[in-house]
Amino acid sequence: MKHADVIVVGAGPAGCAAAWDLAHAGLDVLLLDRKAFPRTKPCAGGLTVKALLRLRYSVAPVIQRVISEIEVTRNGGRVSRFRARAPMVAMTVRRELDAYCLDQTLAKGARLLLAEAADVAQDAEGVSLTTAKGETLRARWLVGADGANSRVRRLIGMAPGERALALEGHVPIPATGAPHLRFDFERVRGGYGWIFPKADHLNVGLYTQAPGVTFGKSDLVAYAREAAGAETVEDMVGYPLGIGGAGYAPPPGRVLLAGDAAGMAERLLGEGLHNAIKSGQTAAAAILAAEAEADPVRAHRRALRPIQADLHACNAGAGWLYSGHPLGWMAMISPPGKSALSRGFAAGMTLAEILPTSPFALAYPVADLGGRLPAQA
Ligand SMILES: Cc1cc2nc3c(=O)[nH]c(=O)nc-3n(C[C@H](O)[C@H](O)[C@H](O)COP(=O)(O)OP(=O)(O)OC[C@H]3O[C@@H](n4cnc5c(N)ncnc54)[C@H](O)[C@@H]3O)c2cc1C
Incomplete structure (x- = not known):
């Protein structure tokens, strides 16, 4: 033994x-x-700054891209941009x-x-x-x-x-170059479609946290075609998340x-x-x-x-975002909301830390990430 x-x-x-x-x-x-x-x-x-800061060591050698601009849409509507002067997410x-x-x-x-x-x-x-x-x-x-x-x-x-569900796949980077990291909310009910750019491919996927909502490979292929102009999606696989x-x-x-x-x-x-x-x-x-x-x-x-x-x-x-009520969405994409979320994510804060101060949080510090991102980032 x-x-x-x-x-x-x-x-x-x-x-x-x-x-x-x-x-x-x-x-x-x-x-x-x-x-x-x-x-x-x-x-x-996708490793957020707060995750990078939790790790006991740098994972810089396996970071493929660093993201400081995120695009979001809801119900196929106008694109809103979340920008920070510092990284918000590292792609691995x-x-x-x-x-x-x-x-x-x-x-x-x-x-x-x-x-x-x-x-x-x-x-x-x-x-x-x-x-x-x-x-x-x-x-x-x-x-x-x-x-x-x-x-x-x-x-x-x-x-x-309780479980959420996600389905992902890989598509080539378009000849025009890698798109921004993107969330298309309500592309599926109670969730979103995503595009995460990696070094040599895009990771595309669908996520829902709503019980009983399902989607299949044909839904992901349709999303990848629409959002990333992809003809085919490789390595499609679904898996639950423990929530x-x-x-x-x-x-x-x-x-x-x-x-x-x-x-x-x-x-x-x-x-x-x-x-x-x-x-x-x-x-x-x-x-x-x-x-x-x-x-x-x-x-x-x-x-x-x-x-x-x-x-x-x-x-x-x-609850706010997926309830269908526009207020949660409007608060998120309002200038103070975008600013608070972008700066908070770049500062490595959790949502619980960001929310109480969000309308006024225009001056979050930026996380000291020394050594935790690749040299070229
Ligand atoms: C499609 C998809 C996309 C996602 N994207 C993101 C993202 O971009 N960013 C993010 O933060 N989160 C993301 N998540 C969530 C994230 O993947 C998980 O929350 C995370 O992997 C949980 O880590 P874990 O260590 O708890 O479990 P896991 O990463 O699942 O690791 C469990 C390990 O246990 C091993 N194991 C299982 N059963 C046994 C057994 N009986 N005996 C021995 N070994 C066993 C497995 O082989 C595995 O290595 C995503 C999830 C999915 C499904």
């Missing part, structure tokens, strides 16, 4: 963030993933980003095991995990960071979380959830990377508090509060 202080299931952004902090603190961490890296993960790979490709973050985490001292978690059992002293091949692993704590379809979540008896984490109450025990497994993607835009990183770090902090004799569940609940405040703010934003 293999032993460790902590087993982390899932080597995506949440799992790597947890494992990095735990290994940094000197704990013996066994990081499990069922897929060998580099592996693909359906995701548009998850295959590269995740492999890079995993390398950083292994360099910190975490151990990697290529295996699928099949069963989890807790007792007073620790957690036993059985892999799909029947191997048993044992640790004092386990972090379930196994994504929106989390098996760990099911195995500890939690009901499946609903504003109400996540960590259950007592030795298993902590992080990232999409805990519903930490926000509902408004489906941004999941920032909270995956943050909630992975939060789970690690709770375990470190527990190792120092504090109450881990209380520590975890307390540390989750800022994340959940932001998830509430995003829920409210989604």
